Each structure stands twice: as C-alpha cells, then as structure tokens.
Amino acid sequence: MAKDKVKKTPRPRAETPRGFRDYFGAEVVERRRMLDAICDVYHAYGFDPLESSAVETVEALGKYLPDVDRPNEGVFAWQDDDESWLALRYDLTAPLARVFAQHRLSLPTPYRRYAVGPVWRNEKPGPGRYRQFYQCDADTVGTQTVAADAEICMMLADAFEAIGISRDDVIVRVNNRKVLNGVMEEIGVLDPSDPGIRAHERGIVMRAIDKLDRLGEDGVRALLGKGRLDESGDFTKGAGLSADQAEIVMGFVAARRDTGAATCARLCELVGNSATGAEGVVELETIAELMEAQGYASRAIIDPSVVRGLGYYTGPVFEAELTFEIVDEDGHRRQFGSVAGGGRYDDLVKRFTGQAVPATGISVGVDRLLAALRAIGRAGGAEASGPVVILVMDRDRMADYQTMCGELRRAGIRAEVFLGGGNMARQLKYADKRNAPVAIIEGGDERAAGVVQLKDLDLGARLSSEIASREEWREQPAQQTVARTDLVPQLRAMLARAEARGPAVARDGNGAA
C-alpha cells in the first residue's frame, strides 16, 4: 500500500557540472602545502591576507555587464531577490579594487594584501581547462613608487624558492608598458593627446609581440606588417606598419642586453623623444637597480619582449617563467614556461571613486605551478601517502584496535582502524587503495603471543612491480613479527625504510580518477 504512494521520479545524475571537477587527497594536500609556503613568504613581506566574498555585484565586477535577458559574457551571474545582478568573481583583482574603494578610509595606505581562492569563468571548458580554478595574488595598492613593483618581483622569486624551485630554474622578466607606448609614439601610431586614434593597430602590435615565442621573428614581423598566412592557409590581418616602423618595434623586442643598465640604455635610444617612453625607461632602471642591490640580478631581469595581454596595465609588467625542460605530450623537450604574471594598473579603483589609485600586483597560476612542482618531484606527493591501516581480525576487539591506533597517533603516525566489512584479503585491498605504507595485523594467535605482524605494503608493491626487481632492498623484510610492546619503534623503522626508498609506487591510487 505504502509503496503505491511513492511517486517514481528519475534518479538524479551524480555528476559535477560541465567544466567543474573535484580534487582528492594528495592533490588537495599538495596544493595547500604549496600555497601555504607562498603565502608565508608574502606574509613575511608584510602583506596581509584578504578573503573577499566569492559573490560580487555585477556592477562592482565591471567589464562584463548583463544583457537584457541574462549575462553570459564570461561570468556566472544571476538576479538577486531585489533584482540586482550578482556574479561569481572571475579573478581576485576586480574584488580587490572594490574592497579598497569600499574600505579605503579604514585600510592602511599603501595596502599590501595577498589572497588565495577559487575564481570562476563561464567559458567553454576544454582539456585541462576548468570553469573553477585557483588564483594566488599579491598586490600593493596606493603607492606610485616602482620600489613596490621591484618588491613584488623579488617576493615572487623568494616564493618560488620557498616551494622548492631552485634559483637557476626561474626567471622573472620585467618590462614597462610606458616604454612600448614610447616606441609607438616614436613610430607615429600613438598620439598622446588623442590615445583613441589607431588603438586597434596598437592592439595588433601588442598581441603580435606576445606571440614571439610561438611565431618566431618572421611571424611577428608579418603581423606587424600586412598580415600573416599560417600553415592552415588562414590569413591574420596585420597592423599595417611599414618596414621601417616594424624594424623599430622588432628592435624594441630584442633590446635585452646582459645587464639591466645596458638594456635600459638601448631602450632610451628606441623611445627617442617620447616623454612617456623616457619615464618608462627611468622606472625600469630603478627597478633593475633595486633588484640588483638585493642580489636578484640573475633571477629578475629587464626584458622588453614581455608584453602581457591584459589591457589594464599602465606601467611595469612582470612575467615569471620556469626555465627547466619538460617533455610535452608530443614528446618534445621544451621549457616549462610562464607560471605567474602581473603588473601595474592605476585605473581599477578609479572606476569606483573617481580618483586614480596606483596599484601593482602579481597573480600566480596555481594549477600550472603545481604541475611544475610535480614535474620536478617537489610537490610532496611522497609524504602525502596514506595512513597505516590496522586490520580488524576480530570484530569484538574493536576497542583494542582503537587503543593501538591511538597509541600510533600520539606517536605522530597517521593511522586508522579498518571500519568496513570483509576478510583479510579485502582489508589489504583497501589498505592498498589508501596507499597505506604498512598494515598491522593482530589476530587471536598474535594477541596470545604478545606480538603483531607488520606488513610493508610499500615494499610489497615494489617487489611486484618490475622496477623493483634489481634493487637491493629486495632483502628487506616485507612482513615482520614484532613484540606488541615494540610496536611504535618497529613501525617507525619500517616507515623510515619505506621513505628511504623514495616516492611510493602508484598502486590502486588514493583517490578517484
């Protein structure tokens, strides 16, 4: 009878929405550890944490405004009960501008803040491209001095070192939009008294420079001129510069010399009579001097080939690259590449207050940086292995197993009692799935004899994998009977041996696909 009343509704699908994903176990631990190390550096530099709300008014976010029906320009937005439009933040810079404008009377100036958290983009998802991802930003708001820009570049270099990237493997490149604008003035595509004219051509120039890595000099030169025909036969219209004009731009891109001072001297020639350009060169000189004085000359350099895509930068721009090589999906060796970028933006707060508030900052691409750490084996995955698992050989003795487990935890060993159902084989399978380094077995016989069995699952996994066969730790005991009273020291010794063998062999995985 009761059953008849139950309305049959189809079961909901257990799926993350399109373009979203979950992060499990070691992935979460590794990211947390990396971000903590970065934030510790930011904190030591006097930066304060800020956690703004994930939801902003569309009005405050700006740029992406809702159309009549619904906004779909890159943000997730919806209408609140009071008809106002709300949206998930798409980066951490727009919220910072809102926060500073809102709280400027109570916040210190300059306001140095760091922020870590997810941002959301309503974009078409693709492989490795998600609609929710992490950003980690540091910004200094309210000061014009380029000492703030230099500080951010040095702080970033320190952050890389703190997470285990060696000084030789990272380079922070610094350029200045003002210098590029000076060059544009010099070749006649920028009139400071009317910046609207030929803005379109300047955009093409900027994007062309940004593609130097991919297209090479000839490709960029083509885009500066009439345009470029790619391999597929598609034609991209160029900026229409003359050969002489293009030559000057290419000279700018290639202006990097051995020292910051030499690069600045070359830039000085290129900007000619442009006041903006000259100002930009002086700023770069100051930045180079400050970074050299603190011993960062080899890690942070002036490089005119850095442009940065975003339109809102107004002065110095930065980009951090990892220079070690990896093998990409196509089997080619290539440099790891860019993992952070930023620059000076003086107009974001002005939107709210009408007063220009100078600001500069850096944003770390968290997922790419974590991928880099994994590539060089510094993400800490080994330590992120599973807990020691105590098998339950006798269900009525749960309290004893929990007591044993408490003993291990108090000794600082991550441990758990198996709480599922099933025989020993099933329990060991569970322990493998957890990437447990060791399983502990105490059945009735062991109990009577005052001993426990320690099963080295890490070693077991190696012995059954090919790479292990030639190794000398083949002689190590994969299972040991130890006195119950010696459990902690014997277990510690076994864990130490496992750690000495290096990162655990992948077993059934300790999380989901």
Place this chain on the structure above:
Amino acid sequence: MAKDKVKKTPRPRAETPRGFRDYFGAEVVERRRMLDAICDVYHAYGFDPLESSAVETVEALGKYLPDVDRPNEGVFAWQDDDESWLALRYDLTAPLARVFAQHRLSLPTPYRRYAVGPVWRNEKPGPGRYRQFYQCDADTVGTQTVAADAEICMMLADAFEAIGISRDDVIVRVNNRKVLNGVMEEIGVLDPSDPGIRAHERGIVMRAIDKLDRLGEDGVRALLGKGRLDESGDFTKGAGLSADQAEIVMGFVAARRDTGAATCARLCELVGNSATGAEGVVELETIAELMEAQGYASRAIIDPSVVRGLGYYTGPVFEAELTFEIVDEDGHRRQFGSVAGGGRYDDLVKRFTGQAVPATGISVGVDRLLAALRAIGRAGGAEASGPVVILVMDRDRMADYQTMCGELRRAGIRAEVFLGGGNMARQLKYADKRNAPVAIIEGGDERAAGVVQLKDLDLGARLSSEIASREEWREQPAQQTVARTDLVPQLRAMLARAEARGPAVARDGNGAA
C-alpha cells in the same frame, strides 16, 4: 575633442552584495590556523581531504528544486548555457553524496574524508548571519558499524583539544534517532509498517525536544500536548499527545544517567517492545563502550536530550557544546553552547544509485567556534600582529632599507619598508594602522653614526592607554638607539618584551571595519 566622446556612466558602488562580507588580516589568519589544526587531527585519523566544486547541478543538490521561473528556495541558482540549472552548494554533505556516488568505483570503501570551505545560502541576511560562510566537515561513507560514529565523536573531541579548548570545557553528546523512533512507536505515533502516518506530529515532537534549552520542561510539555502560548501571545500548535504519551517522551529526554551504561539501561525500559528502539539502544551502548575504552567518558556522553533538527539523520546523532560561560550581549552569563553537530544518514547516496550507502559525519560551525576561541583568548590574535615597519627617511636610499628588511626576514622577522608617501609622522601613523610592534628609523645622522632607532610602538600604545599606567613595564624603553650591527638581536629582544606583555592593545586596527 576626445573628452566629448567619453560617455558619462554613473560610477559603480563599491559594496559587497547584501549579506556578504570581506575578511581581513588577523581574521583570515586566525580562521586558517584553527582549521589547519582541526584538519591535522582529521588527517592523523586517516581521513583524506576532498575539495569538491563550489558549483553543483541543482539536480544533484536535490531538496531545493527550481520552480518555473527561477529557484529561490535557499540556494543561489542560475541556468547554464545548455539550459541545465546550476547552484552554489549550500553545505558540504550533499556534494559528498554526489562525489561518492560519482566516484564510488575508484574510491576506497569506507571512504573517510574531510572538507573545508565556504557554502552559500540564499537567505535573508541578519546581524551575524551571512549568505556565505565556512563549514568544516568529516564523514565516513560506506560502513554501518557504529565504531565509525564513535570514532568521529572522539576525533571531534581531539580536534577541540588541538585548537586549545581544554577537556573540561567541551562535551560531545550522542543520541540515536532509532531510540526516539522506538519511543514514538511505544506511544503509538509511529507505525514502522507505514512511516508516513503521523509524520507531522513526530516532526513537532522532535522540534519541541530540540527547544528544551530555550523553553524549559514546561514549554516542551505544552508543545507535546495541545500547544504553547508564548509571552508575545502567539500560539504554537502542539503535537496533540496525551499527558501519558508526553510523560514518556519527557522521560526519554531526561533519561541521561551518570554513565553510558546506566543511561542505556533506562532507555531500554522506555523503548519497550520496539525492535528499532532496541537496536538503537544497543548501538548507543557500543558507542559508549568504545568511547569509554579510549578515555573519552568525561568528554563524550550518551544524552537523550540531543535531537538535531535535520530530517535526514537515521541513527546516532551528535552535538558538541562548549560549557564555559561567556557574557552575552544582554550582560547575562551563559554557556557558550553548540559548535558542531552531525550524525548518521544512510539515504543521501541512495538518491543517486538506488543502493543504500550508510554514512556518518560531523560538521563544525566554523564562525561560532572561532568566536569561542576569541572569547577565551586562544585565537592567536597576538601573534597575528603587524610587521616591523622600516621608515623611509631618505628616498634615495630605498635599496639600503630593502637590504635591512631582507636581513630581518632572513632572521624570521616579518618586516616591510614603508612604500607610501609622507613625513615621519605619517609613516608612524601607517605603522600604527598596521599594528606594527616596532618601527625602525635610520636617517642621515643615524647612518653616519652607524646606529638605528628602534621605536616600540606596542609599548607606546600601552603607555598612552589607561590600562598601562600602573604597570611596571612603564620602565621599559619606548625608543632605543642600537648599533646597526646589533639590529637583529636588539630587535628580537624588543619584540620579545612586547610579546611578554600579552595581546597587543587595539590601535587603529589592522584591517577594515
């Protein structure tokens, strides 16, 4: 000319959306520290971190379904490009059910996970009531054994200890819905063969018990019977139980005895012939035994007065209370009260898969727990004070100040060079606003003499506040000239004196209101 083209648009308002807020500096640090300590305990217990996406399909979240136009039943929801409805998660349990259903073939069973993060509720905001707030959950999915419930209660007790709450100040109460259902059967308001009948009355009974703290015994008794007239004259309809029936329910609520065993014996009487009730009592007995065996008897008890509001609990329910007294807004002393709750829910995964998957878990009210830590001075606010600030007396010597600053950071001292504009008074005002413990001054004279001035801003703030006047550290030097070569040890000594004085005096604040 160019100006004419600029369209005058009104400036956006710099405001968080209604019901949202930002968190600054020490607030973020304190919360992070508390959550890290809790998660370390969860991790040591073998629980794995999970970070699910903030956005779920409305279908997967369940419960709140969108109406024709737009959903507004407590969640923030919107339509995706493909017409499906998306929403921000409103808790961490519904996403866990989705994750487990989605990844059940690759996840270990039991799956123990912890999760920390913001959740969103589309509710009317009020004082201290925000539409985005943190939750911190731990759950064990896929096992029926109440050893998992006992483990979670003990782990919670350990977590409280780890964040600095003494064992005497916390109590974890455990009850069992099955026992209450047994009592309901016994008084004839629950027919196990047709649970739909009188479900409404049972809901009233459950909510009445939940209000025992606030309404007292008489109030609850009134709600069990015909109903209750409150002070304002409003009448709340009751469950309509007879005096005898109500007496049995009240007996259940008051069934707590000195030991878990004694309480269970009393409950056994109350559930009479109900099979469900008897099962519930056995479960509570097991939980009590396991907790006593691990030495938690004084901190984790069986208490039948705990009901928990949520409908989805099916077995043991838990609630953690802090028992120390605070003075509330009305000047009354009262116990701090509930800071965490949870229980067993066996049907959440079933929604997706059709198969019942037993699960149990706990959720910590992060903001309330942090408020509790602040109330007892254990939130770590003192250490969360500002950086040492190096004043810029000579702009041309920025590199020297940065060198000095680097020296301090390498010595583990949080420090920064002032990067704003303004004279010494303005720089000191900034340092105060940052809650800087010390300011360092090195002008031309100091430089020539090889010395620096250390200004103890913490002491300065105390001396100018009344509470300081009688203290002996009035004799401590508020400003000291030290040799430049002695900077680090002398600064360390000054910082140690400041720390010894206890939490910093509130100055201009180190964040926004």
